[in-house]
Amino acid sequence: MLAIEALKKRLQTSPEIVVQLESGHLENVTFRFQEPASRKELHAFSEHKGWVLPPDYKAFLERHNGAMLFTHPRNGGGMELLSTERIFLANNAYDVLPDFAYPVGYANFQF
Numbered sequence: 001m002l003a004i005e006a007l008k009k010r011l012q013t014s015p016e017i018v019v020q021l022e023s024g025h026l027e028n029v030t031f032r033f034q035e036p037a038s039r040k041e042l043h044a045f046s047e048h049k050g051w052v053l054p055p056d057y058k059a060f061l062e063r064h065n066g067a068m069l070f071t072h073p074r075n076g077g078g079m080e081l082l083s084t085e086r087i088f089l090a091n092n093a094y095d096v097l098p099d100f101a102y103p104v105g106y107a108n109f110q111f
Helices: 002-011 039-049 055-063 084-093
Strands: 016-020 026-033 065-071 078-081 103-108
Touching: 002 078, 039 055, 039 084
Parallel strands: none
Antiparallel strands: 016 026, 026 065, 065 078, 078 103
């Protein structure tokens, strides 16, 4: 959470941050954090299939129920940390996961 709070503080100065890609090119990227998950949402998440939230991910959801990281301003993409609702949707879309497992994010870089 310290890294996220430091990033959010940095974003107060500028909505975009310059990152260096593997190719050496520099690109501007943005970040967007969702509002906190409610206690009701967190309870429903745990009750849905008996899923257990790791303490660090639960702490994240209590502050931000999902986030988009490293999104290119024109091309989109980036990395999504899923909200409780998006975890349900992703889990239902993929039958390959065992019942005790669920996705927490995915990456789709389009630089």
